[in-house]
Amino acid sequence: MRDDDSNKKEKQDERSGVSRRDFLKISSISVAVPLVAGPKAVLAAGEQVPVHGPGAGAMQFTINGKKYKANLEPRVTLLDALRDEFDITGAKRVCDRAECGACTVLINNKPVYACSVLAIEAQGKQVTTVESLMQQGKLHPIQQAFVDNDASQCGFCTPGFVVACKAFLDKHPNPTAEDIRHGLSGNLCRCGTYHGIQQAIAQVAQKGA
Amino acid sequence: MPDYSWPDAGHRTLIGKRISRVDSPVKVSGQAKYTYDVKRPGLLFGKILRCPYAHAKVISIDTSAAEKMPGVKAVHIIQKSNSTIHWAGDEIVAVAAVDEPTAEDAIRSIEVKYQKLPHLVSDAEPPKGAAEAQGPISMDDIDEMLDNQVPPRQMVEQIQQYGITSKPEEETLNGLKEDGATDDVINAIRAATVHPEEGTRPKSNYQKAAAQTVGDGEKAFAQAEVSSEGLYGAPVITHCCLESHGSTSEWTDNDHLLVHMSTQNVSGIAGQMAELLKVPATNIRVHQDHIGGGFGSKFGPDRWGIATAEISKKADGKPVRIMLERDSELKVAGARPSAYARVKVGAKKDGTIVAWQSESWGTGGPGGGGMPPIPYVLSIPNQRKEHTAIRNNIGPARAWRAPNHPQAAVITMCALDDLAAKLNMDPLEFFLKNIELATKDRQNTYREELGIASDLMGWKQKWHPRGQNASGNVVRGVGLSMHTWGGRGHASDCDLTLHPDGSVDIKLGTQDIGTGTRTTILIVAADTLGIPMDGIKLYIGDTLYPPSGGSGGSTTPGGVSSSTRRAAVDARDALFAKVAPALNAQPDDLESVNGTVRVKSNPSKSLSWKEACSKLGAMPVTVRGKNPDKSKPPDLTNSGVGGVSMAEVEVDTDTGVVKAKKMVAVQDCGLIIDLKMAESSCYGALIMGISYALFEEKVMDQTTGRMLNPNMEYYRLAGLNDIPELVVHMMTGKGYDERGVIGLGEPPVISPGAAISNAVANAIGVRVPFLPLTPDRVLAALSQKAGA
Known part of the structure; x- marks a missing residue:
């Protein structure tokens, strides 16, 4: 989504008095989605824009390098598509409104809250979930470090945290303690595993993984 | 008689070491399947329509539009017309549909008319002279209590205290039973005195819940040389489990139900569902692999769990999943009762505490609730205390990690800290001076723990008389608190099978709620059998396995480790009996170490574990270990721990923002099975403590009767950025190990709130009465101090 489009959308949200999340869920117009399966088009602000829904339409995704197809309503979030359509359940639904990070996945290598991204927007992009971090039965170094440092208790926040930590370390290979506190404050844990x-x-930063 | 006792330090290969959790790999890789992740074939999505009012009567329900909606498979009315609703968010109608959006659409199409009734959601101090509910109880009152989910123990107490208005017919009793009255309640009604003449019970939100006197308070206060008065308390907070409450139910045939439920109580759920669904408990199978947090709020099937089974029946037995949305999770699925008190404490000039007086109040929702155990830890010789329970419309309370203890710690330890300040004493010295008021067998533990905590905190360098700080707007202070808990192991059965090929399996109907139960069981079994942990296959979380108690009150480690130890010793000895002839030895002369069964006096005479097991013959050997089991002494679990928390905080007196800078926990729990997990439990408890001390509160709005912050933005949990330096020290070795296994879930979470409050008082020179210590409360206390 281009920046000016995104600004436009935020403004629209303010005017209508609905939250962005509600807006995402009820809206069926998206100005920046690639054309798929021939949606009809309308003229809006002098531009031809595709209209999706109401009702389900064919969508396709690239998740962990594999192709997936589903018939989804435009209001379905990426998180619900992953979990309910494709049974990829590592990302969890907790707050369901971009507050806790339990649903963190990567889109084109950037961490996002999957509960607040529409599935339709994730088309044509690389979606990466916690399930793909393990390679040939071997845990990713950050996963191994979670095990070694007892960084999960009930474990429900763990997949989101692991993905957020991986993205954080990719960007900050040698973080200071302050970097860690700041960079990972978008994920919440109830059991209190932050110490681990x-x-x-x-551990991973020292090894320079 | 086989020797079941725990091995001494020299003979432990795994017990007490730092061992990584066995289920961490599946959790970090996203493979662990929680109830929320279970997707049964043909799954329908359930949603619940909830009452928006805190107190209302249901006038009419029209579900016709929902029933006609394509994709909707069943509609089930949970509370019919004429039902009285006692809290906002209570369940009215459930629907099941082919997908979640359709279920949401169906819920939106249902029309319910309500008659609003007056509500109370405040838990402010009861007005003087407020009318109280007292007098004999009618069967309608009982019915209302059941509606309100008043805990059975409390109902029994009230029935015993006040009697009943009339002797009920058997039919009425059966009706109450159907509405969920437990046998204890029914028996209390049968045994109750009848007082028909006293008329009906006045309706009131206030209930005197306790009035106790110990010694002679008046005389003691008259003799006290120094006394201190203050106001203290902790509000209602929620459990906020990250995996919300919920389940998936399906009828596998007409009278067999399969339930996947997020629960702390796998073995206990079927019985609770059976009565309400009118099927034998044996026909209900409950399964759970992993649970995303419970903290005391997930012991029952809940009304929405029963609804999944009922609506599945209407949908031809198809699996129906209802997991609560976040707002419902915070509104209706768990709240810790509040507790506040006006306290007066008196001491001699030398710091000896002589008298306690408290008028306390609090709410556990419609049930009211009881008095927390105050004064806490220290049995002050002269006490006078009264407690008023406020019955209001905020929704039912549930056990929250160490029920009532964190509140008791805040009220007691903060009042005593204020007294120490008035005496110009260092609270560390003050508490040490009065430690003989603690239960006798823990006094030395507290002394030892206070000493270690003081060293780890650097207390002597950091403590200063209250409010005497270096100048500046950012001030520091330290505070401490002590706590206690029981933690004896619950009833647990464990089946252990040795197979002739050397494989081993263990089955218990317990659950791992994130406390490391799987790892605990495997450590005990592997240490006892002398084989690696990964040589044992462990099955838990299913009613197909032998029952184990619910995971509450820190009872699981003692329970499962004891039953597993007994099973493993018996299995090992059964194996030794078969193997002994092959090694030309007596069974008693054998030991099993490092995967080898050998003669103790001549280790070269040995068989590999696999070879040894082949001597079992064709059939596997299964033994059952139990806890408790008086026939197989010694007792392997114990009860009663101490524990100390210390906090260092920094307060910005311009903004009122409090930051924890360092937290120390020193904790005993008898014999530790896994040191790494024990420490994690304490780190987590300190963090949870910071969270409820500084941020958490279920904020209710009296005008609408609704919760104002049912989300994770405004119901704030501590994040990584709120976490300071944390230091944990576990008490081990002589004096601790030989006590046996004691649970650790509750104790370390009790003190951090009181310790942080005391640290803030030390920093800013004035008490902030109530948790959470939010900037507005800190600034209010500071301005009151300036004005005083």
């Missing part, structure tokens, strides 16, 4: 998570990140 800090140690896990330190």
